[in-house]
Amino acid sequence: MKLIRFGEPGFEKPGVILNDGKRIDVSAFEADFDEQFFGSEGPERLESWLESNASGCPVIDSEVRLGSPIIRPSKIVCIGLNYAKHAEESGMAKPNEPVLFFKSTSAIVGPNDDLVIPRGSKKTDWEVELAVVIGKKASYVEEENAMSHVAGYVLHNDYSERAFQLEREGQWVKGKSNDTFAPLGPFLATQDEIEDPHNLNLWLKVNGEMMQNSNTNDLIFKIPHLVSYVSQFMTLLPGDVISTGTPFGVGLGLNPQRYLKHGDVVELGIDGLGTSKQHVKAYEMIMANEN
Incomplete structure (x- = not known):
């Protein structure tokens, strides 16, 4: 099943993409895609509900905006340097265990919403990533049981401001959490939609x-290990996101380095998870046009 949320920012409703590509409004199911939904076997209940109710659901026009397919989760846990070639281009050693950092959930936007380069930024960078959505509370989970805690997968662009992240004091979170830095979607694909998440x-x-x-076959630490590992340090709640890292090819790793500027267009995709597009706007330009 492919879950979407649609409508204007702050007023999104839940929907589903059917096998024929038709998008339908499932608001009548009376549950949005939040922690309670995922923690109460929501995807399974929705799939059962659709068997007898799909034909009566309103069709969503193809021009209607898509929001993030999940409501703001309790946390986004990101994995750094999790592709062997990306670690190499970053000039960093291949990690012996997963590198964890947080990304603020206030950075979440829809898959095709604008990227806003933050005020004072000179080094805003791109990072296509496979993100895992938790479907069941996970605490001290063993690796062999980890996949039973996964609801599905979603496309994520883990935008990063490298000067904020690497050249200023403190942790990486400052360079990861600006508004619009976490476009998710276009849809969340439940586990059954993706045959092998490690070959995408x-x-x-x-x-x-x-x-x-x-390809995700270059992941250093695979999804079961990541879910188990993160759950040793914090409880993962239904709807939480683990973003599994980015492959080589980011602006930081180029010679000379290259970063996003006002007017750029970023497009990205993952097999089975669709594509997204962000038009790049500089904060200063937005403010100048408003004044």
């Missing part, structure tokens, strides 16, 4: 130029 092509283009083109 993922790519990203800037202004039509291919910058990242890799």
